[in-house]
Amino acid sequence: MSYFRKNSGTGNKSQTANTPLRMKILVGVILILFAALVGQLAYLQLIYGTRFSSEVNSTDESTMTKSVPRGVMYDSQGRVLVGNKAENAITYMRSLSATSKEMYQVANTLSNYIKITDEKPTKRQIADYYLADSARAKKVYNALPKSQKKSSLSTSEVNNYEVAYVETKIKPTLTTKQKTAALLYNKMSGTSTLSTINLKSNGLTNTEMAQVGEHLSSMPGVGIGTDWNRYYPNGSSIKSIIGSVSTTKTGLPSDNLQYYLVNGYSRNDRVGTSYLEKEYEALLKGTKATYKVTSDSSNKITKTEQAYKGQSGASLKLTIDAKYQAAVTKALKTQFNAALSAGAASLSSGAYAVAINPNTGAVLAMSGISYDPTTKKITDNALGTINQSFVMGSVVKGAQVAGGLINKVITPTNNTLPDTTIYLPGSPVKKSVYPVGTFGSLSATSALEVSSNIYMMQLTLKWIKASYVAKQYISMPQTAFQTLRNNFKMFGLGQKTGIDLPGESSGIEGSSYDSSTGVILSGSVLDESYGNYDAYTPIQLAQYVSTIANGGYRMQPYVVQSIGHTSSDGKHFYAYYNKKPTVQLKIPWTADELVVIKQGFYQVVHGSNAWGTAHSLKNVKPSISAKTGTAQTFYYNTKTGKSTDTELINETMVGWASSNNPQIAFAIVLAGIDPDLEGSYNKNMAKAMVTTYYKMHKGQFSSK
Known part of the structure; x- marks a missing residue:
């Protein structure tokens, strides 16, 4: 026992002796580190103090x-x-x-x-304003359940909970x-x-x-x-x-x-x-x-x-003249209101008119009005000229005749076809407006003057090489629709014109084939030939007739003539860019072929046949060449989104003036007119557009 007590006493003595030495070493290290820190701080203060002070007081530059x-x-x-x-x-x-x-x-x-x-x-704005008060925000935060203010949630998530609480619980007034x-x-x-x-x-x-x-x-x-x-x-x-x-x-x-x-x-x-x-x-x-x-x-x-x-x-x-634009819009409303008063436009969807420089494509006026038959409300809708599509009727017959001439189905010296009514098996007779048998045959120019549907159908049958036996049989190639549509597209019908306005429509193509059999719709091909199937926009009509008027150049329509800047006093405009007319396509007809079509349009107004469709404009100065049209349509109820069985017509017209020196081309559409109350609204509109334009530019152009 004494052995162990002796050893124990020796160990305690040694430990006691070593403790002061360790402490001294530890205190020494601390003092050295402290001295080094003080030295470094003194060094930074003396050497870099001015620099740090400058940075604290430095400025920052931003852009406003x-x-x-x-x-x-x-x-x-x-x-x-x-x-x-x-x-x-x-x-x-x-x-x-x-x-x-x-x-x-x-x-x-x-x-x-x-x-x-x-x-x-709004409710959210009211809540945000309410929470912008720090005292109220604190109360709202404290009122939230713990699950909605956990530290794991982002500030925006908590704020959304606070907003919801204000909106549903507090509802501040x-x-x-x-x-x-x-x-x-x-x-x-x-x-x-x-x-x-x-x-x-x-x-x-x-x-x-x-x-x-x-x-x-x-x-x-x-x-x-x-x-x-x-x-x-x-x-x-x-x-x-x-x-x-x-x-x-x-x-x-x-x-x-x-x-x-x-x-x-x-x-x-x-x-x-x-x-x-x-x-x-x-x-x-x-x-x-x-x-x-x-x-x-x-x-x-x-x-x-x-x-x-x-x-x-x-x-x-x-390119638009504000005064001419106002005059065209006024004339359009006058004619449409006249149709309303006569009961002819009670179910109409509106009316549209475009005037264009046929030589450049510059738009001179774009007017449109929409009409709601249920509310009787008329509203301005100039954009309808580029985004509303209509079946246009006989106005497109100039392009159909052109296709026949260009493809040598007929020629300038040999273009007379029999005016024989078309009878398809199981379908209503396909004829013109005049009585069956009125004409035995017609030339291309006469067919345009009297607006013969029969001529266009006979031309089509010959063009696509269809097999036809009256009341028994008709057969045509599957490409028939494409043949006619490609021809119309040459003139801009059925495709976007490229006008410098967004939202232009390309028109509407009807079905080409029977959905159940896949057989081409032969009767609809014939309807297509005289403008009673596919739908086009008024701006497309204006481009089409301009192409005929200017001799065959399909010009891109545009409404921005120049880009520039205005003087500081606001009185002068200085242009740095001017639009150059753009030719999109040149129609591949001969001069003689063009004469046939232009003569036909001239005779529509100035011809002597009793069935001519626009002879009332014969004495208008300057001389007008034109083509009228009507196309069957039906009343579309905008409330129900459905068409009814009420049959209506689109009354249309295209043309240019003067006949020998075209300076203005026009396209007019009155949509959904009562066929029993058809009037001269389109012709009256054409007269107003032409005479007003020449009056405003008196002395600049020939009136012949």
Whole structure:
């Protein structure tokens, strides 16, 4: 026992002796490290102190942009079709340091001086405004169940739960002043950093401007600026062609948001949303003014200087004459109202008219009206000339005769065909409007004058080499439809014309084959030959008749003549680009073949046959060459989306003037006219379009 006690005592003595040594070593290491740290800090302070102090107090540079006025659009005579009307505006620029609390306070303060009455805050906007108050936000957060405020949830997820709680549980009721504040807060918080938006421009009163101006110092970011809105000093009949621009409220279209953001737009920028405004957006928008913004370490802006003053949007000069456009629209409404008064248009869907320069393709006027038989409402619809399709009837017979001549089925000296009615087995007789047996045979020019359906069908049977025995048998190649359609497409019928407006329709092709047997629809092929099957647009008709008028050049229609800029005083337009006429195709006919067709169109107006269809225009000056047409259609109920058995006709007309020196070509469509009350509406319209145009350009053209 004593042995073990002796050893134990020796161990304790050794351990006690070693402890002070370890402590001394540890304390020594600590002192050395501390001394090194102090030395390093002293070194950094002495050597780099000035540099670090400079970095702490350094500034940062950012770029801020401001929108510029949109480009102006002029008519062919330099009149403003759509311009920019300047208006005072209350603006807001979101700074680098702006917080939700600050924007909430600014919105509440600003609501003391202005009212927004043309907008109402949504439930979400009300909830966001409610939660912008930190005290209320804290209470809402505390009221949420634990599952909706777990640390694993993102800030946006928690915020969505808070918004839902406010919308469903609290349902705050706001005063008129608070509603304005909610709208203002929403606009401010949705603004990108260093972006400027208009908080109010429409209906801004002088009193509101004055009160806001007096209190700008208490509302960081708020300012007084200028806004612009589109206006139409020469009427709105052409507005549907010009298109629309989004508002600062709607901003960028959601369906193409990324495209605009990538191209430097802000979310609240106004952009063209339809037709010319959209088609030429890249030019019309201009280039934003750029400012260099300098801020200090606390994100306070210390300096703002303009780096680029910006460039207003390019201006467009159109081919359309505003006065002529207004006159054509007035004449169209006059004729349509006359048809309504006579009971002929009670089930019509509307009327359309296009005037075009046949030598260049420049559109001179595009007018359209839509009619709703259920509400009796008439609305302007100039775009219907490019996106509405109709079965056009006999107006296309010029192209059919041309096809026969070009393909040598008939010739300029041998083009007489028997005027024998077509009898298909099990089908109604196919004939012309005049009584059976009126003519034994007809030449091509006479067939155009009296608008013979029979001639076109006989020409087709010969052209496609069909086998036919009256009342017994008919057989034609499977390619018959394609043969006729390819010919019509040479003239622009049944395909897009390429006009510089988005949304153009290519027309509608009827079925070519029986769906159950796959056999070609022979009777429909014959209907196609005289314009009673496929549907075309009014602009296609205008291109087609222009091709005949100018001698065979299919010209691309266009409405923008020049692109340029407007002088600073707004009085002058300087073009830097002028549209050159574009020939899409040259019709491969001979001069003699063209004479046959032109003579036929001339005889439609100036012929002596009693069955001529437009002799009432014979004495109009300048001389008109034309072709009329009617096509069977049925009433389509827009409410039910179905056609009824009520039979109607489309009353159409195409032509040019003067006959020997074409300067204007026209196409007219009155859709859905009562066949028992057919009138001279299309001919009256043609007369008005031609005489008005020449009166406005008196002395410029020959009237022969």
